[in-house]
Amino acid sequence: NAGVTQTPKFQVLKTGQSMTLQCAQDMNHEYMSWYRQDPGMGLRLIHYSVGAGITDQGEVPNGYNVSRSTTEDFPLRLLSAAPSQTSVYFCASSYGYSGNYGYTFGSGTRLTVV
């Protein structure tokens, strides 16, 4: 089982560039989510999905888009990168969306915007 596969592991962008962070899971999990992790702060939810075709905003959605065309994939798009988006990004999935199931995290993407 691959679990949650997140790519790339590292990325450097110039301000204004766009890119997509990929996230795929092979556990047939309904719930998928994207978080960012910044120094001195807990993980913060960017966007989440409770199933294919359904997405919603989290705590810090501005500057990011998501889509969920299949159960397996949940890409995160940065529309026009800004230095404030320099962070470590984690994708996570869970069997259900009640919060009462364990989470599986991807290995993270360290993004630097210059």
Added chain:
Amino acid sequence: KNEVEQSPQNLTAQEGEFITINCSYSVGISALHWLQQHPGGGIVSLFMLSSGKKKHGRLIATINIQEKHSSLHITASHPRDSAVYICAVRFTLETSGSRLTFGEGTQLTVNP
């Protein structure tokens, strides 16, 4: 405001010591998670609790719903336990999907 607070922020121990990390939250929850983040950055789910106590190897997690408090204990600590331990909760009144609220984490260093 729904909050999660962890203590201590940083903890240094000698190998073999018994370690306790605490998590307090502000209002009712439906689930509490303990996560481990290693220096390489990956995050692993350790426990999911809604009541009582769970044990896995040298790790023990407890929760007291009435006191809105959870503890993570590590017995016979080892340098490989050095990591950031993160508490996350799903508040009962959270309506936005499965949103978890995360603590800032406890940095544990175990010296040989």
